[in-house]
Amino acid sequence: MNISAERLLLVLAVAAVTYLTRVAGFALGDREMSPAFDRFLAYVPVASFAALAIPGIADGAGTLPSRVIGATLATLVVLRFGKLWTCLLAGMAGFWLVGLLR
Amino acid sequence: MIANTGRERIISIKKARTEPAEDRSFREQLRRGFMGPMPLWPGAVPFGIAYALVSRASGFSGLETLLSSLLVYAGSAQLVMVTLYGSGAGLISIIVTAAILNLRHILYALSINRRMRPGERPGKAIVAPLLTDEAYGLTMREYLAGRGSMAYLLGAGISLYVVWAASTMGGVLFGSLLPDPEKLGLEFIFPLSFLALLLPLLRSRVAVVVAIVAAGTALAVGPYADGGVTFLIAAVTAAALGAALDRNTTQEQKADEVDA
Numbered sequence: 043m044n045i046s047a048e049r050l051l052l053v054l055a056v057a058a059v060t061y062l063t064r065v066a067g068f069a070l071g072d073r074e075m076s077p078a079f080d081r082f083l084a085y086v087p088v089a090s091f092a093a094l095a096i097p098g099i100a101d102g103a104g105t106l107p108s109r110v111i112g113a114t115l116a117t118l119v120v121l122r123f124g125k126l127w128t129c130l131l132a133g134m135a136g137f138w139l140v141g142l143l144r
Numbered sequence: 145m146i147a148n149t150g151r152e153r154i155i156s157i158k159k160a161r162t163e164p165a166e167d168r169s170f171r172e173q174l175r176r177g178f179m180g181p182m183p184l185w186p187g188a189v190p191f192g193i194a195y196a197l198v199s200r201a202s203g204f205s206g207l208e209t210l211l212s213s214l215l216v217y218a219g220s221a222q223l224v225m226v227t228l229y230g231s232g233a234g235l236i237s238i239i240v241t242a243a244i245l246n247l248r249h250i251l252y253a254l255s256i257n258r259r260m261r262p263g264e265r266p267g268k269a270i271v272a273p274l275l276t277d278e279a280y281g282l283t284m285r286e287y288l289a290g291r292g293s294m295a296y297l298l299g300a301g302i303s304l305y306v307v308w309a310a311s312t313m314g315g316v317l318f319g320s321l322l323p324d325p326e327k328l329g330l331e332f333i334f335p336l337s338f339l340a341l342l343l344p345l346l347r348s349r350v351a352v353v354v355a356i357v358a359a360g361t362a363l364a365v366g367p368y369a370d371g372g373v374t375f376l377i378a379a380v381t382a383a384a385l386g387a388a389l390d391r392n393t394t395q396e397q398k399a400d401e402v403d404a
Contacts, residue, residue: 133336
């Protein structure tokens with residue numbers, strides 16, 4: 043196993059900018075915020091989760107039916123039981139089952 | 145003035161009384177945080193292995209691959225870094241691209257910062273490097289349920305960090321022997337988990353509109369931009385719309401609906 047100076051520099055630089063973006067929000071957050079920005083932040087969780095979930099379900103070449111069925115099962119389970127792992131299990135079960143049947 | 149001082153004194157007495165309990169609850173929160181992402185581990189392992197394979201194929205040595213997972217700890221930024229490097233891109237353009245991909249962390253930290261109690265341990269500088277999509281999602285779920293903490297975030301971050309590092313290591317050592325992780329479709333666990341985090345939040349009309357706009361924007365922009373940029377555009381647009389719509393709903397409704 044070897045290390046090149048160039049690639050090490052690259053890894054260190056990417057690590058540094060990644061850390062900066064992570065710590066910046068915490069540092070900025072201590073300032074006094076306008077009510078409008080506070081309302082904006084209140085909707086960040088809903089907006090983030092939707093922007094991470096839906097494209098991941100809709101995208102995926104060739105496996106769309108598996109994904110839609112899996113997501114539907116996961117939805118029913120999470121609304122009924124609320125536990126994360128049961129929802130993931132149901133979703134993956136639906137995903138695999140459709141994959142086997144097709 | 146007098147009333148204020150009195151209130152402050154009561155608060156400080158309460159604080160002093162609860163300190164030992166807080167210590168116990170710190171460990172308990174840390175433990176719960178560590179357990180929280182366990183259902184996501186099966187999705188993280190194939191991702192770590194796949195990353196190691198792409199990294200090796202892009203010209204990174206095994207040690208460099210492992211170091212990047214240990215030091216950067218951001219799956220999408222790492223994948224972009226090694227892929228661009230492998231295609232001969234310049235270092236500056238790779239670093240700038242990684243920074244743009246990571247801008248969403250600013251949004252996450254602001255969002256968590258809004259919830260955290262003043263003086264909460266551990267400090268922001270310690271939890272910051274562990275702030276990932278998944279750690280944010282799980283910790284925010286806890287905060288919205290009224291039991292979130294920085295200790296939970298630390299635990300969840302460590303949990304996902306260990307799995308990420310170990311699976312990268314596994315991919316470096318045994319990558320060519322393992323079955324193709326993509327064939328199992330385990331990466332589907334990630335969108336499913338964010339779906340599970342999303343659904344309980346859809347309790348007001350504004351929240352539903354925000355979710356639909358976020359999803360729609362992400363789908364529309366997706367084909368034309370990087371994942372991180374797409375996410376940023378979608379999340380900022382939808383949350384801003386939520387803030388604008390929310391101004392029209394009554395004050396009392398507002399906080400409850402979002403926090404429910």
